[in-house]
Amino acid sequence: VQMVESGGGSVRPGGSLRLSCTASEHTFGRYSTGWFRQAPGKEREFVASIDWTTNNSQYIADSVKGRFEISRDNAKNTVYLHMDSLRPDDTAVYYCAATTKIAATSLRDYDYWGQGTQVTVSS
Numbered sequence: 526v527q528m529v530e531s532g533g534g535s536v537r538p539g540g541s542l543r544l545s546c547t548a549s550e551h552t553f554g555r556y557s558t559g560w561f562r563q564a565p566g567k568e569r570e571f572v573a574s575i576d577w578t579t580n581n582s583q584y585i586a587d588s589v590k591g592r593f594e595i596s597r598d599n600a601k602n603t604v605y606l607h608m609d610s611l612r613p614d615d616t617a618v619y620y621c622a623a624t625t626k627i628a629a630t631s632l633r634d635y636d637y638w639g640q641g642t643q644v645t646v647s648s
Contacts, residue, residue: 526550526637528621533642536611540646544606546621546639553602556637557629560595560606562617562644569620569632573606576627584630589615611646618643 527549536542546558559574573595576582583595594607604621619642622635629635 526623528639530621530639530642533644535645537648540611541609544619546604548602554599556623557627558604559622562619564617571630574629613646616646
């Protein structure tokens, strides 16, 4: 499964961005997908994930809860990360990933990764 992120860029504090991640796999609907981020000098961390199951359960990191939302469109093989009220500490490279597991919030849960897209929040 190939994952390709898009939508990154530079934004001022308080602004919004929507990241997209499109998968090559036509069975995308059978993969849970997640977003992770890595800031300079820091480890890659979990941001959000959404299960492939019918209820599309979502898991959101405490650091972004209430500001970020994850959604998916299986018909487009795409998962989105909607980011509002962005802060400078949200600056990072954002990666999407896919797995057949559910409730996947750890890096080691994921088998397929995109190349990442840069998000910079600065005034």
